Amino acid sequence: xxxxxxxxxxxVKLDYFRRRPPFRPVKFGLCIGCALLAAVxxxxxxxxxxxSAFSSGAMSAGHRMLxxxxxxxxxxxxxxxxxxxxxxxxxxxxxxxxxxxHGASIGHDPSSAVAFHQASGVxxxxxxxxxxxxxxxxxxxxxxxxxxxADATCIRCHxxxxxxxxxxxxxxxxxxxxESHPEIRVLARREPDQAKIALNHRLHLSPLRGRDGSMxxxxxxxxxxxxxxxxxxxxxxxxxxxxIDSLAAHxxxxxxxxxxxxxxxxxxCQACHELTVDRSGERIPERSVPHETPRxxxxxxxxxxxEFAANHPEAIEAAxxxxxxxxxxxxxxxxxxxxxxxxxxxxxxxxxxxxxxYIDGKTCTKCHEYGANRDADGLPVIAPPEIPYxxxxxxxxxxERHRTIDCLECHATVGSxxxxxxxxxxxxxxxxxxxxxxxxxxxxxxxxxSTECALCHTFxxxxxxxxxxxxxSIRDLIGHVAPIGTKATVSR
Amino acid sequence: xxxxxxxxxWLIGTVVTxxxxxxxxxxxxxxxxxxxxxxxxxxxxFGVLAAACLLFAWLLSARKRVLLLRVxxxxxxxxxxxxxxxxxxxxxxxxxxxxxxxxxxxVLMVLLIVIVVSGILGAALQHALPGVMTAQVPREHTYxxxxxxxWNLRQEAYELVVAACGPGVETxxxxxxxxxxxxxxxxxxxxITTVEGHQTLKEAYxxxxxxxxxxxxxxxSPLADSTQAVMFFDDLRPRLGPSLHPVASDLADICDEARxxxxxxxxxxxxxGWLWIHVPLSMAxxxxxxxxxxxxxxx
Numbered sequence: 001x002x003x004x005x006x007x008x009x010x011x012v013k014l015d016y017f018r019r020r021p022p023f024r025p026v027k028f029g030l031c032i033g034c035a036l037l038a039a040v041x042x043x044x045x046x047x048x049x050x051x052s053a054f055s056s057g058a059m060s061a062g063h064r065m066l067x068x069x070x071x072x073x074x075x076x077x078x079x080x081x082x083x084x085x086x087x088x089x090x091x092x093x094x095x096x097x098x099x100x101x102h103g104a105s106i107g108h109d110p111s112s113a114v115a116f117h118q119a120s121g122v123x124x125x126x127x128x129x130x131x132x133x134x135x136x137x138x139x140x141x142x143x144x145x146x147x148x149x150a151d152a153t154c155i156r157c158h159x160x161x162x163x164x165x166x167x168x169x170x171x172x173x174x175x176x177x178x179e180s181h182p183e184i185r186v187l188a189r190r191e192p193d194q195a196k197i198a199l200n201h202r203l204h205l206s207p208l209r210g211r212d213g214s215m216x217x218x219x220x221x222x223x224x225x226x227x228x229x230x231x232x233x234x235x236x237x238x239x240x241x242x243x244i245d246s247l248a249a250h251x252x253x254x255x256x257x258x259x260x261x262x263x264x265x266x267x268x269c270q271a272c273h274e275l276t277v278d279r280s281g282e283r284i285p286e287r288s289v290p291h292e293t294p295r296x297x298x299x300x301x302x303x304x305x306x307e308f309a310a311n312h313p314e315a316i317e318a319a320x321x322x323x324x325x326x327x328x329x330x331x332x333x334x335x336x337x338x339x340x341x342x343x344x345x346x347x348x349x350x351x352x353x354x355x356x357x358y359i360d361g362k363t364c365t366k367c368h369e370y371g372a373n374r375d376a377d378g379l380p381v382i383a384p385p386e387i388p389y390x391x392x393x394x395x396x397x398x399x400e401r402h403r404t405i406d407c408l409e410c411h412a413t414v415g416s417x418x419x420x421x422x423x424x425x426x427x428x429x430x431x432x433x434x435x436x437x438x439x440x441x442x443x444x445x446x447x448x449x450s451t452e453c454a455l456c457h458t459f460x461x462x463x464x465x466x467x468x469x470x471x472x473s474i475r476d477l478i479g480h481v482a483p484i485g486t487k488a489t490v491s492r
Numbered sequence: 493x494x495x496x497x498x499x500x501x502w503l504i505g506t507v508v509t510x511x512x513x514x515x516x517x518x519x520x521x522x523x524x525x526x527x528x529x530x531x532x533x534x535x536x537x538f539g540v541l542a543a544a545c546l547l548f549a550w551l552l553s554a555r556k557r558v559l560l561l562r563v564x565x566x567x568x569x570x571x572x573x574x575x576x577x578x579x580x581x582x583x584x585x586x587x588x589x590x591x592x593x594x595x596x597x598x599v600l601m602v603l604l605i606v607i608v609v610s611g612i613l614g615a616a617l618q619h620a621l622p623g624v625m626t627a628q629v630p631r632e633h634t635y636x637x638x639x640x641x642x643w644n645l646r647q648e649a650y651e652l653v654v655a656a657c658g659p660g661v662e663t664x665x666x667x668x669x670x671x672x673x674x675x676x677x678x679x680x681x682x683x684i685t686t687v688e689g690h691q692t693l694k695e696a697y698x699x700x701x702x703x704x705x706x707x708x709x710x711x712x713s714p715l716a717d718s719t720q721a722v723m724f725f726d727d728l729r730p731r732l733g734p735s736l737h738p739v740a741s742d743l744a745d746i747c748d749e750a751r752x753x754x755x756x757x758x759x760x761x762x763x764x765g766w767l768w769i770h771v772p773l774s775m776a777x778x779x780x781x782x783x784x785x786x787x788x789x790x791x
Contacts, residue, residue: 003648003742005749011644012637021636030772038776042596042783054787055594056530074791080531081789138529140594 057140064143065477073097073139091132098133101472107461116461136459147454151176154453170394177435177451183428186391192421196369197385201417201424211272220407220414223268224260226399236267258398263387265291275363277353283308289357294379301353305346316345354379391425395456493570495619502575510582513538517586528589530597531788535587539788542583543781546604549577550778553771574615581608596784603777607770614766621763629756631749638753643673645753646705649746653697655681656739657690662698669706688733693740696728701743705750715747716754 005011045053052068059067066072075097076082079090095113099106107116115133136153137146157164159180161172171182182188204223210216222234261267275291278284284304289297309316313330330338357363358370358380373381390396408414410426417424435455436447520534529535552573555566564572584604592598625632633641647670654663659680671677704715714720725744729737 003745005644005648011641012634013640016634016636016640019636027768027771030768031775034772035775035779038779038783042780051787051791053595054784054791056597056788056791057591057593070791078790080791083531084536084789 055140058142060139060141060146061143062146063139091134095133101477104463107463115459117459148452149454149459151451151453154457154459177432177453181428184392184425186423187425187427191423193388193423195385195387195420196383197387197420198367198369199420201414201422203418205415208272211274220411223263224407226258226260226403233267235269235271236264237270258396258400259389260399262389263385269367273366275357277356277363283349284353289353289363294354294358294375294382295377297357298350298354298377298379301350302346305349305353306342309342309346316341319345319348392456396458397456493567493574493615493618494622495615498567499571499575502571506575506579509579513541513583513586521589530587530589530593535589538583538587539785542580542587543785545576545580545583546778546781549573549580550774574611577611578608580604596780596787600777600780600784603773603780607773607777610766610770610773614770617762617766621759625756625759625763629752629759631752632756633753635756635760638757642705642707642750642753643670645746645750646670646702647674647678649697649701649705649743651679652739652742652746653694654678656687656736657694658686660694662694666698666702687735689731689736690733692728692731693736696724696740697743700724701747704747716751718748718751721747721751 042053045051050068051070055067055070063073073094076090076093079094082090092113095115099108099113099115103110108114109116114131117131136149139146155175158174161168161170174180174182185191204218205220208216208218218235225231263269265273270291275288277289278287281287284301286304290300292300317329330341333341358365364370364380364382368382368385370380370382375381402410410430411424412426413422414424433446434449435451436449437451438448439446516534517528517538520532521528530539549572552569555563555569581604584601588597588601592601646666650663650666650670654667659667667678700713700715704713714724721744725740729740732740
């Protein structure tokens with residue numbers, strides 16, 4: 001017979017449901033505790049004015065010092081909320097915050113806080129659309145380099161430029177460094193080298209006889225080196241004459257390591273092409289004239305010859321002796337007459353030297369163009385050489401980074417170039433030998449080097465006009481400022 | 493909650509929503525210049541939808557507590573809690589572009605993942621375990637009454653043994669414990685006749701049954717295992733007089749019922765234990781979610 005435990009209502013407490021289970025308060029306390037813990041965590045940071053907990057991601061490497069100073073960039077409250085309602089004021093305020101530090105190095109419009117594009121102003125009738133800094137430089141994406149902008153950022157506009165610009169002088173559809181990318185402009189348009197200086201590359205790369213009679217074999221690096229060179233130039237002899245140089249004729253005011261040192265007579269030419277006008281050194285002790293403007297050369301000649309005339313009156317006396325006339329000395333003449341004769345003699349000598357320099361084709365005319373143009377004093381007007389410092393108007397090329405490659409690998413036609421008008425730039429296909437997606441293996445491999453737009457092209461222009469004097473202190477950058485809405489004070 | 497055919501519309505709705513959201517996200521990601529972000533228009537829509545789902549899921553507890561709030565049945569709210577709560581995770585991932593972001597958003601995402609995973613685990617357990625409970629615990633009791641039922645079993649076993657063998661020094665401690673619990677002494681027969689094997693039964697009761705029922709050697713006791721328990725009582729019966737065999741059978745039955753209670757406790761722990769993680773973390777999530785929404789709009 002099975003056991004009979006009795007009726008269930010005898011065995012259980014019928015009012016059990018009225019009693020709160022013992023674990024329920026614990027569970028309730030745990031819920032409240034978790035909620036409180038969360039609230040305490042976020043408010044503790046806010047009380048300490050440390051809003052880094054609310055960051056949407058790690059700061060970029062360059063802005064790491066601002067990680068707990070949100071207000072340095074987020075100068076306007078409720079930025080995202082305003083964005084939702086289509087207000088651009090907050091975006092402009094953030095742009096201004098960027099330009100507070102970067103404005104000194106980036107060309108921008110102070111009133112609208114818009115950074116200028118390299119090509120801005122080319123087509124004034126269709127201004128560029130407003131682009132916030134953060135449109136391309138997305139912060140809070142981790143410790144990457146913020147200046148490394150994805151190709152997609154550029155392609156967004158450049159794959160169809162006519163969408164955002166009415167007209168454009170640029171190639172309207174570029175989707176990368178592929179077939180859609182145009183040839184380098186100067187090659188595509190078959191424009192000649194506009195430099196107004198005579199140069200025969202083939203001749204200079206052939207064996208030459210030096211001034212001392214020895215044979216010379218020049219190489220590219222004898223004249224072309226990237227950046228400010230520290231090693232001496234083999235064919236340069238900086239002399240007392242150097243007060244101006246051909247740098248003045250170049251548009252780029254500063255030397256960058258990426259670019260070739262501009263050709264300067266004193267550094268690259270003078271050792272072989274000295275402007276000798278008096279081999280004996282009798283009248284011109286330096287034997288040569290400085291590589292200067294014709295007016296300066298005239299002043300130089302006049303000075304040297306006046307000195308010579310003062311020290312050698314016999315030269316004037318001999319020159320001024322009338323045919324069949326009696327001999328005389330300058331001392332015998334009244335001072336005024338003597339001065340007149342001296343001046344006439346100097347002028348005559350200056351004219352002779354200038355003829356030698358400008359007309360006989362032994363000095364200036366060897367390289368410079370000036371034709372029949374004369375200024376009011378009858379001096380030749382020498383065209384500035386205008387040797388291009390940068391060949392790419394809207395791109396940059398770093399020779400320094402390519403220094404391991406033989407120059408002739410890219411500039412293959414240099415050895416056969418006899419005229420200045422020859423453009424010796426390599427075509428874009430030469431670039432694509434390396435800067436293309438990797439294909440093939442082993443000996444047949446090609447490409448594999450980055451094709452990022454930003455490798456050659458930069459969005460920003462350097463500032464123009466008056467550059468604002470930077471006013472920030474180190475403490476400004478690394479210190480704390482008051483949060484939004486309170487009076488900004490810099491802790492010092 | 494049983495995941496039966498009544499969930500089909502919710503399942504289809506959830507799958508379709510995730511698929512649609514996935515397509516929208518893919519288009520958005522393909523057209524975005526950099527990585528898609530939570531503060532873009534599409535990202536914000538995902539964020540708002542995810543927040544709405546979480547709020548709805550959180551409101552289940554309010555609906556449970558405020559019984560007067562008769563907006564939809566509890567079953568409907570529970571289904572919504574389950575599926576919309578699940579939907580919140582992919583929407584939040586689309587919102588954050590599968591990145592965890594800064595400290596607050598990382599904590600939010602970790603919390604959400606833990607909550608959703610614990611919720612999925614809980615739903616699976618609540619779907620499967622009731623069947624297991626029915627099969628393995630035929631004498632299921634109200635969970636809150638299990639302690640009381642265990643005392644009842646101890647009292648029943650005591651009275652059975654004392655009725656058959658009479659009280660003794662061996663059972664004195666148990667008698668005192670039962671009296672302390674119930675507030676009155678357990679029922680004891682007035683006339684006691686000594687039968688063959690009563691001492692053996694008393695020893696078995698004192699040394700094996702009482703410790704097991706008291707729960708002091710639940711795992712180690714042979715009575716904790718049904719097979720060993722059968723062997724124990726099969727071994728005991730031949731050593732008892734025939735009149736004590738029904739008592740031994742009843743004791744075996746009491747031990748079986750106690751074993752089912754242990755099993756029920758264990759299953760109950762699985763059935764509801766995950767809530768100890770799920771619910772408190774949900775509270776923290778809701779608080780941080782509001783903070784995140786406000787601060788994201790602020791900056």
